[in-house]
Amino acid sequence: MAAPHPQWTLDIDPRERAARLYELAHAATDFDVRVRPLRAGDYLVAGAVVVERKTHADFATSLLDGRLFTQAAVLARGPHRPLVLIEGPRPERRPDVHSHALEGALTSLAVMWRLPVIETWSPEGSLRLFRFIAAQVDGAAPAALKRFGRKPKRITTRRLYVLQGLPGVGPTLAGRLLVRFGSVEGVMTAAASALAETDGLGPAKAARIRELLG
Template sequence: MAAAKIPLFYDDREHAEKIIYELSLHEDLSLIKKRLKLGDYQLKDWIIERKTLPDLVQSLCDGRLFSQVARLAQSPNHTALLIEGCTQDIACYQIRREALIGALCSITINFYIPILRSLSQAETAKILYFCANQLNRREHELTLTGRKPKRTKNQQLFILQSLPEVGPKLANKLLCHFASVEAVVTASEEALMQVGGIGKNKASKIREVLTR
């Protein structure tokens, strides 16, 4: 029996014909065009936002970048930023290298969003394909072995992800904010709402499950 294809969703507003064409050459991928609420590509529980280097610089200059990054950080899914292009692409922009480096450090350190680098659309397609395969392999191995996380932090995250609408990213935020699972499950609705990505509705659902 043929192996199931790996689904790769891409946003219908993403204008990157070269990427889609290169991905379509892989017979083990199933490309699905849809309107994504966030990001440009979705692989399993990962959302990937693609930005060309000029777009990154422009959004940094006009103040849009960190509001966009904040929306990514609030997602319950894992998120990554894929930056495409080389320094020659931004030669005409009046921006200090230190400012760009500082922005990238902030995205990684303060928002916990990993950054992937690509030189071209063809290389972006390769990165997306590698990511799809690695995520699929990891999921397959977990299914076959029934393996559960062994390290304490992974066990804690595993528990928190059982809460309503709490994915891997939000579970990590909860653990970072409260420092322990016990503190999370005993937190009030107001305290839960202090964590980015948790509004009143989600906090109410979490408390309902914990106290029912």
């Protein structure tokens, strides 16, 4: 029986190699895992959401040494939707940081930097969260163009409409493909290796697209 095609891409920064989540992601069949240096964060889910992962101890330490808000600035200014993930159970003892300082830091991230913060209890919970994120990105209905009824009239919208007819390509991917290759023809004639370099697409979807186009 053939192995199932991965549904989503998951880019992981090499600094995460020692993390249990890194190991779990590689074992998952629904993610096409790519290890590469990321400009911001530790994980890029479905080419759309960049995640900065921290344990509770690391969160406290990064607040003490000043890394936290430097990382927050990079996340907030980046091209992807950001998320701060705090993983694992809360320890009984943390580095020498007052609880009010931690609460203030969390408030600053959410309110001043507009960075959502989510806690998971385990690496397994983090991978499950990534699946939720990828599924929601993949099914982002508001921007989708229905492929029935009247065709859109604006030329750019019509191009996106055409690209969304390709296997595994939703509104987000269609937009990225159009920006990357400049035209529908550019996408249709691109090699699978070039298509696979598009954020959120990956080799599996690229192969299916090339198989369809011949």
